[in-house]
Structure formats: C-alpha cells, structure tokens
Amino acid sequence: MPELPEVECVRRSLEPHLVGATVASVRIHRGDVIGSRSGRTSRKTPTAPQREATRVAMLEGARITRLNRRGKQLAIVASSGAGFVVHLGMSGRMTLARDSDEVVKHTHVVWTLSRPKQTYTQVRFVDPRRFGFLLAFADAAGLAEVWREIGPDALALAGEHAESHAESHSESRAARGAVSKAIRGTRRAIKPALLDQAVVAGVGNIYADEACFAARLDPHRPGNSLGDTEMGRLLDAVPRVLLSAIDCGGSTLRDYADALGSRGTAQAKHAVYGRAGKACPVCGGVLAADRLGQRATVWCPRCQGSSGASVK
DNA sequence: CGTGGCCCCTGTGGGC
DNA sequence: TGCCCACAGGGGCCAC
Secondary structure, three states: OOHHHHHHHHHHHHHHOOOEEEEEEEEEEOOEEOOOOOOOOOOHHHHHHHHHHHHOOOOOOOEEEEEEEOEEEEEEEEEOOOOOEEOOOOEEEEEEOOOOOOOOOEEEEEEEEEEEOOOEEEEEEOOOOOOOOOEOOOOOOHHHHHHHHHOOOOHHHHHOOOOOOOOHHHHHHHHHHHHHHHHHOOOOOOHHHHHOEEEEOOHHHHHHHHHHOOOHHHHHOOOHHHHHHHHHHHHHHHHHHHHHHHHOOOOOOOOOOOOOOOOOOHHHHHOOOOOOOOOOOOOOOEEEEEEEEEEEEOOOOOOOOOOOOOOO
C-alpha cells in the first residue's frame, strides 16, 4: 500500500500527536511483527522478561521526541535516542485512536500515550497481511545502521524547490550523483532499478510507473543506456511525482488512510498506473501493460519511446 | 551481477 | 449465490 508519499502523510498526521507524549504502556498482540523479516521466524514463545524487554524496546516508559522518515520507513525516536522503525509493507497502518475505539482485526501492537490535553490516547499498528514490521534500535547509531541498507531518500533528489536549507543543495547533488551512478552502472531496466530501495529509497510500483512516464522514458530501458539529458529527466521526475502525491495526501487505491483516517486523492492524477488499455493523457494513444520484475507495469509506447538506444 | 520464480499473508473483485 | 483464481501499494531468498 504505502510508498514514500503515503508514509510521509502518515508521519505528518502522527507527528503532532506523538511528539512530546510519553508511552504509558505497550500492548503486543502479535510479537512476531517485531524484528527484521529474517530475524523473527524462529521465535519461540517469549518468557516474561523477554516480553518486558520487547515492550521497552517499543518505547514503553519513554518520551517520544521526533518522527523521521527515510524512503518508506518511519522512525519513532525517544528522548534517549532509542526507538523503532515502522515499515508498513503492503497493508500496514498506524492509526490514532481513543481507548474506547473498537480494536479492529489485525491490530498487532497498541501504544497507550499519556500527555496533558491529548485528543488521542492510543496509536495502533494494524497490518492484515503482516508484510510490515517494527524494528527496534538502541540509539542514533543503531538507526543509522538500519538506514545504511537503503539508498538516499527519493525526495533528496529534488533541488532548490524543496525545503531549502543551506545543506539541501549539496544533499541533493550527492543524492543525484549516487542514484545516477547506480542506475547508469547497471544493465537492468530503469523501473526495477527505481524499485530497488538500495538504489533510491521510497519509490514503489505506482510512482515508478508515474516517474518513468513523467520522464518520458520506457520503463524497460536499461539503466546504462540513459544519456545525460534522460537521466536528468528521470531524477527530476521522481521527486516531482512524489511531492505532487504528498500534496494530495497520497494515493488511496483501496484502503490507504493516514493516522487520522484521511484518504488520499493522488490516484486521480495517475497518468499510467492502473490505466492499462486506456488513453494516454498526453497523446491519447493506448497505454500498454506487461510485467516487469514481477510487477504490473503500464506505459505509453508513444510518449515513452521504446527504443533501447539513447536518443539524446 | 541480474533475473525469474517462489514465498511470506489476508482480502477482494471478477469470471464462471 | 457461491466458488475459485488472480491479483494487490511491500520485500527476501534461492537457483540459475
């Protein structure tokens, strides 16, 4: 479900309610959503001390000071620097709630907050398919270690237009350099390269198709076939489509909603995703579809020239 | 190194 | 109406 824009909207909707709050208690209904995918399979029933350690790792007793995001991952950080990363997978949600609100099916973890004058008393991690997970880290170095596995945040590709701190320009240059090097250094098609979180963090199946369309590049084009102009178009298009989607509150195809239950409207702007066989919004031609790297892919053969050669 | 296949899960929508 | 299959916004792992 969630790609970078949706995770960012979740972050923004959670932030004012979590920052400054103390976690009074953590209730874990399904402990196996905690830990990396590889690290949680062989788990036996935890002992009481282990369960307590897990609640502490999930910030029981701690005060939340900030919410950071990199790609599709959301980090909830306490004053000690400890915290946990939330990955929503395909169907995960973080929802704000009151104690009295019905606990829906597939609610795996519930944090109860205590803070003066709070509107919501709980945050809940709900994830029917359980492709999402929560991963604890002990301090800033621990978070850095987790995030070392993924590439630069896709929004860092944006130049001046984004929030302009003094450092944003050099950060943008570094990100663009790293991503263009990664893409140009491979024969794999640009779409699977964009989906590879180690190349750039935050792009999923919707926005990969949308970015390729916006850049007028066939998603099948080998990365090492892109010319400078084409690479520039791609690196511009990625943050552009993501920022546009954030402005719309994300894409709600089926059930995405932010922490307050607000749905997104970015799906109305999709030029190609989910529109196979329909008319290209630019040229009116029929949009083509196939599978690329096991993922449904839609593009306009006319606007996104199918030639493998770099045509300037 | 890159790709294709299969797996992890539940829910839903379409075709019959 | 009901059943079965395919598919879904995530990613990991394995054999080639």
